Amino acid sequence: MKKYFLLLALSFFAVACNTEENNTDNNDGKEIPLEPGNSGNKTNKPKAIWIDAHANFSRFATKSAITSYMEKIKDTGFNEIYLDVKPGIGYALYDSDILPKLEKWGTETVTRDWDYLSFWLEEAERLDIDVIASISAMGFGYTKDKQGIIYDDSRWDGKTQVEMKNSDPNNLVDIRNQTDVDAAMLNPCLPEVQTYVISIIEEIVTKYPKLKGFSLDYCRWYGGNYGFSDATIQAFQTYSGETVTTRNDIITSTGGIGRLYNKWIEFRSMTITNLITNISSKIKAINPGIELHLWASADWGSRYSVGQNWASKSYSPAASSIYTADYSKTGFADQLDVFVLGAYADAVWISENPGSVWSVENFVNTYDNYTKGDCKVYGSIPAYSYDNKATSDAVYLCMKHTDGLMVFEISHVINKNSWSAIKEGINRVEK
Template sequence: MSFSFCTASKKTWEWEWDQESPVDNSDKPRFICIDASANFPDYANSKENILRDLTLAKDAGFTDIQVLVRPTNGDALFKTDKVDQVKWLSYWDNGVQRQLHRTAEWDYLEAFIEAGHSLGLKIHALFDTFTGSRRNSLGHTGLLARDPSKKHWASSLLQADGTIKNGLDADAGETVFFNPVHEEVQEYLLGLLEDLATNYPDLDGIIIDRGRFADLNSDFSDYTRAKFEQYIGTSLTNFPADVVTGEMVASSSLPSQLPPYFKEWIEFRAKTIYDFMGKARSRVKAINSKLNFSVYVGGWYSTYYTVGVNWASKSFDAAKAYPKWASSKLKDYGYASLMDYILIGAYAGPTRIYGDKEWSVQGFCLQAKDKIKSDAIVIGGIDIGNGAWATTDRDIVNQAVVESIVTATNSSDGCFVFDIIHLKKRDQWAFAKEGIRKASAAK
């Protein structure tokens, strides 16, 4: 999934959009994200640093912490006997990728729970889901890197030339995804989620991240083909071209004439994720009914079908809004009602705050509220460190932190900020605090 950000200048300032009528935001949750890799140098081996920074988050007005405990390599930062513990993670330091080893033996997630609860903060375990390993210049880690017998769990990716390659053999970026269709993969992940729910009775919530296919180019294994043919009730004579072509993967666009089973393929993938989310919620709630079960998704619903997800309410008919790619049956696989919270990535640039369409912070939030209805609590969030946020004038960015928090909070049921590392590196705590203060004061 590629991102589109707009270059900022004072001439293109877009903060003149009329706000909605003021609302009471005082009780709305305010999340801050804690990525594993970026923050590993501070937190991997220091409980003191964890308490220090959660204290800063509390002082700024955040109410909820989401801490990544299953990074993209798929290893664990929580108690489980089903996969290895994280031994090291890579992070960026002034443009250089470095390696940080974890030598501490104390429980990483429990340290966040203890520190957070001592401050009155709620702690949610963020769980990267359909990721099986991560590879870069420093090494290849994760289950798919260690266990050759699990190679069939990796997604099979459609190439631009129409061939199909296992993700471990393809040049497809650092993260190697599992095949979400595979029942063995699903059962493995459900077991990990059960361990989270069982081993941390004081945990406040679990948030699913990357609960999706890698992209439109996955999964094209023989296993998935057989499952799809079972779904449509017929055998395909021209697979994968009957569902997706290499040209579609290469261009990241839809042709005027779609393959004959394209819409059914979109349905099938959405059903796969819908069914998994239902099973995951049931397994978690059976262990701890008070544990919130939630999900993070990108707000760009108009193109999110490429990763096999329908995060809307079943009462939202995507076929009417997006007839090009959505069938009338797709609405049956909207999973909003399965979630306690849906965290929406409202990842527009710092000069794209206001609007009513996608690619503005406000628009992402309003569109999500419309699609999700009242099926789940909608939390709009901003990424304050990537894309145009990293290159725009610092004074503009600082004010955008304030305005984006206010706007996301006003336009949804709360807000989240990605990531704590950006607030720390750029010393933007005061701007986050001001945004939360202004948002909380809105009546």
């Protein structure tokens, strides 16, 4: 997961969200006490750390390195890990019969004669830590070096996401020819793409029954201007019953909202929701006990542009030039066991960024307006953004106001040496 880059501004025409929240936790800079009445009563919520494949490709080349850091993870208070086993390059960090083994990424080469995922599971079992396997659902290529499945196999020609640059229908660019993207992503509206992604998930869930859960990352369109291939336009016309005379019917030549824009938004969101629904059905058919997780930005008001309506189907935004009257049907919270709420804001407290939704405190206090109890929610924070005090505060807020914690990600925790700050934040709620 490449969320250690700054969060992309994903949407144009951003939707304003309600930002007025009672600032109940911020104690005007004073130290926040431990939770009253919690002495000796450990609630033992899930507390997870993400282990990104790219950022740690060489770090975990040996079993001894994995053992050492797993013990550090345990000592800090974590009881879960999210392990990236099929990152955006599209190769496997597990024993796959479908995907090539990931041994080279850019200039780094790591060769193992042992199963990466299996060893993490062995160490996790020894230390009583749960493992959630994660994949980049749509990512299948590293564009900077043109590595990955989409470059290796001609079957994916014409099946990657296409950007309409500068709102110009004559300027269509295949994502695999761009170098400023996190990964080259397949087109989720194509049945063969959905079948392929589900086959990878089926393989992992079947081969590794000791997994607690399976997590989807990059399960979306890459950005608001992506999805303009001929195949996607045809799928949209079939879905909507509308005729697209020009792509400017969707986004105008000046970058505005076209006459078909809200139906386009509904179609793109329904595409992702249908994929998630099919994934959930497949996982539960194999092993009903394995949880389905998904990470997405906590800013619900911008997710329409990438097709991620992580709300409940019972949450209905007002019909507008962005949302159709049926947009609520695209909500997918009910298909998840856990939504990992990406509260990736520079501000921890509302008072640091008043008048904006962008603070950890706001996100962890407002998510249920959207999910409405349809799934559990873990508050997730970026370790790269904060000093030790802010890290402790952000962990505290996630632990207090959500069902669990996920810290992104281990390389940043190592680089900033924020282990103790995370432990302190956990202990402010659990001691």
